[in-house]
Structure formats: structure tokens, C-alpha cells
Amino acid sequence: MMLTKSQVKASINTNALLNIANECLRFVTEFFEVISQSAPHIYHSALQLVPQSSIIKTLYSQQIYSLRARVVTGVPASWDMCTATVGPVDDYYFCPVWSPCGQFIAARFGDAVHIKDSDTLEVISTLRPPHHLLNLIPMFLTFSHSGHLLACSYCHR
Secondary structure, eight states: OOOOGGGOOOOOOHHHHHHHHHHHHHHHHHHHHHHHHOTTHIIIIIGGGSOTTOHHHHHHGGGOOTTTOOOSSOOOSSOOOOOOOOSOTTSOOEEEEEOTTSSEEEEEETTEEEEEETTTOOEEEEEOOOGGGTTEEEEEEEEOTTSSOEEEEEEEO
């Protein structure tokens, strides 16, 4: 007997699937540099530095080669803010920072700061300095621990 797609029913926990996808994206983003240089570093170092609360740690802890490396300062309890470069090749974003909740990315773009949705990378808001400070450009960005505030330092052009 052959079944069609509409006849096959499978329950999928979409929340768990999304959480795993987010964790995998975070893992690749966090350890891209070392993995791009040497894929075995997924096992030699990246998996050892994954936070204890990570789903990846739970799923792949048996793959860690603990005899080859030793973490001296400790493994983080959870993921911290992640920085990454975002945008098309022709656009230049500087100093990108993730909000603590992971929903937003703030990055300097020319004389403005763009706040983007981290899933779609759509610009949600564009922030510019007040008119009396137009000779300044944004430099460094950071979100508050609550994620409700964005601080920006400025310097002269």
C-alpha cells in the first residue's frame, strides 16, 4: 500500500525544532572563523566552548575530544551577545551587536545606526544624531542588559 503526503500524519514539535535551528545558527556564527580554517575544530575546540545551557552541548557532548584540549577559564553558562557582519556585499556595516534577547541587531551604517530584525535582517529603525551633532559619526554600540536601551558613542568625522 502506498501513502500520499496528505495521508501521512506526523506530530512535530515546532518550538523544539526552531530552538535547535537557532542554536545551530548561533553555533556556526560564534565559531565560524575557527571552523572555516579547520573543520575538525568543531570537535577539538568549538564543542568544548559551547555554553552549558546549549542544546548543542546536550546533543553532541559525547563527540567532544576532551583529551586533546582543556578549557582553562571555564565554559559560559549561556550564550552571550554575538557580533557578526550583516548586509549585502556592497553595504558596509560596522560594529554590529546583537540584543541580549537575540531579536535585534544594531549596526553602524555610514552616519546612521540601523536596527534590524535578526531573523529577516529587515531594517526596523534608523537612528541618526541630532542636527547639532551632524559632524559626528556613530562608533561603538551596545545594548543594555535588559535590551531596552541602545548606547552609542560618537566621534568627529
